[in-house]
Amino acid sequence: MQRASFRHITAAVLAAVFSISPARGEEEPKNPYAGVQAAAEEGKRLFLKTGCYACHGHEAEGAVGPDLTDDEWIYAPTDAMIFNAIARGRRGTVMSPFADQLTPDEIWKIVEWLRERNRQRNAK
Numbered sequence: 001m002q003r004a005s006f007r008h009i010t011a012a013v014l015a016a017v018f019s020i021s022p023a024r025g026e027e028e029p030k031n032p033y034a035g036v037q038a039a040a041e042e043g044k045r046l047f048l049k050t051g052c053y054a055c056h057g058h059e060a061e062g063a064v065g066p067d068l069t070d071d072e073w074i075y076a077p078t079d080a081m082i083f084n085a086i087a088r089g090r091r092g093t094v095m096s097p098f099a100d101q102l103t104p105d106e107i108w109k110i111v112e113w114l115r116e117r118n119r120q121r122n123a124k
């Protein structure tokens, strides 16, 4: 009797520990517009309106600034890192922060447009 209930409790404790343990917390923000075509179009409009094209080209294919449509990123393999590059800029480079000119919503739309450009390119 004693033994059985002890085992029962042990099982409950283990179940609790395992349900908590998978590294949660620190989850990166996800693009709320992932896969949304209309948002990508809006992102392109914002990219042109904000003047990103001056350095990255009209189709984000790269000029003074890097090509943003390929799979090569300086530090940005995730949507959240691309978001941060745009919001915070890259210190020590001409890539300045745009958080004061674009809302987070607008930045996510630009991220989605860049992802869409990348998908189109990979599909070729």
Ligand code: HEC
Binding pocket: 047, 050, 051, 052, 053, 054, 055, 056, 064, 065, 066, 068, 072, 073, 074, 075, 076, 082, 085, 086, 090, 093, 094, 095, 096, 098, 110
């Ligand atoms: C004055 C030129 C200039 C303008 C304007 C500019 N960028 Fe950049 N951008 C750069 C340069 C140069 C880099 C590379 C920085 C580095 O070496 O880390 C960069 C880097 C980036 C990166 C990261 C690329 C990578 O491979 O990690 C993203 C994303 C980006 N820019 C998006 C934008 C967007 C969106 C806008 C408009 C809101 C914009 N940039 C405006 C010059 C510019």
